[in-house]
Amino acid sequence: MTAHPGLPAVGRPTADLLAELAALTAADLPTRGGRTAAYVYDSGRPEVRAAAEQAYLAMMEVNGLDPTAFPSIVALERRVVGATAARLGGDDATPGIFTSGGTESIILAVKAARDARPDVAAPEIVVPVTAHAAFHKAGAYLGVTVVSTPVDPKTFRADPALIAAACTDRTVLVVASAPSYAHGVVDPVAAIAADAAARGIPCHVDACVGGWLLPWLAEAGAPVPAFDLSVPGVTSLSCDLHKFGYTPKGASVLLFRDEAMRLRAYYACAAWPGYTVVNSTVQSSKGAGPLAGAWATLQALGEEGYRELGRAALAATTLLVEGIGAIDGLTVLGAPEATLVAVGTDTGLDLFELADESRARGFFLQPQLSLDGLPANLHLTLTGVSVDGVAELLAVLAECADAVRPLGPPQAPDDLVELLREVDLTALDNAGFAALLPAAGIDLSAAEPRMAPVNRLLDALPPTVREAIVTRFLSALYSPHLG
Numbered sequence: 387m388t389a390h391p392g393l394p395a396v397g398r399p400t401a402d403l404l405a406e407l408a409a410l411t412a413a414d415l416p417t418r419g420g421r422t423a424a425y426v427y428d429s430g431r432p433e434v435r436a437a438a439e440q441a442y443l444a445m446m447e448v449n450g451l452d453p454t455a456f457p458s459i460v461a462l463e464r465r466v467v468g469a470t471a472a473r474l475g476g477d478d479a480t481p482g483i484f485t486s487g488g489t490e491s492i493i494l495a496v497k498a499a500r501d502a503r504p505d506v507a508a509p510e511i512v513v514p515v516t517a518h519a520a521f522h523k524a525g526a527y528l529g530v531t532v533v534s535t536p537v538d539p540k541t542f543r544a545d546p547a548l549i550a551a552a553c554t555d556r557t558v559l560v561v562a563s564a565p566s567y568a569h570g571v572v573d574p575v576a577a578i579a580a581d582a583a584a585r586g587i588p589c590h591v592d593a594c595v596g597g598w599l600l601p602w603l604a605e606a607g608a609p610v611p612a613f614d615l616s617v618p619g620v621t622s623l624s625c626d627l628h629k630f631g632y633t634p635k636g637a638s639v640l641l642f643r644d645e646a647m648r649l650r651a652y653y654a655c656a657a658w659p660g661y662t663v664v665n666s667t668v669q670s671s672k673g674a675g676p677l678a679g680a681w682a683t684l685q686a687l688g689e690e691g692y693r694e695l696g697r698a699a700l701a702a703t704t705l706l707v708e709g710i711g712a713i714d715g716l717t718v719l720g721a722p723e724a725t726l727v728a729v730g731t732d733t734g735l736d737l738f739e740l741a742d743e744s745r746a747r748g749f750f751l752q753p754q755l756s757l758d759g760l761p762a763n764l765h766l767t768l769t770g771v772s773v774d775g776v777a778e779l780l781a782v783l784a785e786c787a788d789a790v791r792p793l794g795p796p797q798a799p800d801d802l803v804e805l806l807r808e809v810d811l812t813a814l815d816n817a818g819f820a821a822l823l824p825a826a827g828i829d830l831s832a833a834e835p836r837m838a839p840v841n842r843l844l845d846a847l848p849p850t851v852r853e854a855i856v857t858r859f860l861s862a863l864y865s866p867h868l869g
């Protein structure tokens with residue numbers, strides 16, 4: 387007997403299945419309306435969503451594994467890559483790849499850079515510490531060492547001199563973010579790329595979150611520094627469409643300055659007796675739904691649509707940043723150049739409690755832990771629909787700040803912190819790990835689990851222990867007998 391029913395003896399009607407999905411998603415964070423300030427991007431336009439949905443469904447069964455069998459995917463990918471390149475300093479001839487997301491684009495950019503240097507036995511990439519975790523993942527998957535450099539502690543921008551100083555004859559790529567996810571600031575791309583070029587090292591710009599936002603903000607009059615392929619020395623750039631392109635998930639574009647680099651991102655295998663494999667992406671078989679959904683969204687919104695959404699997101703950000711400044715104990719970290727905001731504290735408020743309080747009042751803010759002297763904070767991504775809710779969000783944040791002020795600064799239980807530093811988590815099974823959770827104040831069975839105890843604990847531990855704990859946590863979460 388399994389705890390959860392598996393396959394029914396006979397097929398079930400669609401209405402029944404959709405009702406079950408509705409019940410399952412009832413406790414999820416809302417994906418529309420702008421109250422979930424991370425993970426989701428809502429254009430707020432039902433007709434755009436309908437276009438994406440129908441295009442997605444129309445191409446759902448097409449397999450991107452073989453572009454000669456399904457020429458439609460080549461035509462669509464050329465259009466989507468071409469539209470992206472045209473906005474980001476390239477043109478019709480700019481080589482690109484449509485991928486499933488930012489992480490896949492970044493893995494492929496690192497693979498291309500690594501494979502361009504077969505002479506380097508132990509390749510390294512140099513990144514600012516604020517670079518997205520996807521670079522560490524790429525390093526781990528591809529056997530490339532990630533060399534992390536500090537950022538300016540006030541502006542949170544990468545320091546070109548420190549990046550240059552970290553480059554060696556093993557460096558195959560340097561990275562800049564436009565903007566960084568964590569603080570929403572644009573690294574000095576021109577200086578980083580120029581230094582790299584002078585050393586003969588390629589430079590990747592991670593514009594996963596900003597690539598389809600910054601150009602529209604610039605048009606709306608925001609001061610946006612140059613960050614794209616038009617900057618000398620930038621050799622590749624990633625731009626996610628499933629973020630500020632407002633497309634269905636599974637959509638990112640990786641652009642290269644030259645064809646030779648794109649070739650190195652590709653993979654081919656004829657060393658088996660089945661069909662000869664040649665892939666542009668990590669995925670092999672893949673539905674064409676995300677590609678069609680992305681294309682349809684771009685077409686349905688058009689330049690005017692994106693311009694309006696960009697303007698609205700910018701207005702929301704300006705209001706939020708001003709309003710945060712007026713709440714006792716809260717402050718904005720750095721000077722965000724996009725529409726991503728990191729809210730910190732200047733009086734030691736427990737931001738993790740504040741996030742729980744805010745979630746209970748209908749607004750999800752994403753906790754970000756402290757690292758290497760960079761303070762913990764709460765992340766908000768503001769989109770085109772956020773502006774309508776900013777006044778309410780600010781009122782909620784003020785109320786939450788009042789509620790958590792008496793608690794003082796976050797304090798993790800010392801004995802548990804010590805225990806977790808010492809214990810070998812790999813020696814525990816899921817049940818053993820789950821048994822530790824109540825001691826940390828964590829109740830997974832609660833309808834809306836309070837995450838503050840988890841975040842306080844993680845924040846008090848070094849990154850390697852954090853990684854061991856969250857990995858264990860994931861395994862426990864997916865263990866049916868514990869759920």
Ligand SMILES: Cc1ncc(COP(=O)(O)O)c(C=O)c1O
Pocket residue numbers: 486487488489490492518520563565566567592593594595596626
């Ligand atoms: C700057 C940046 N790079 C990379 C990524 C990774 O993208 P994905 O979650 O689509 O893999 C993100 C996601 O937020 C991001 O903001």
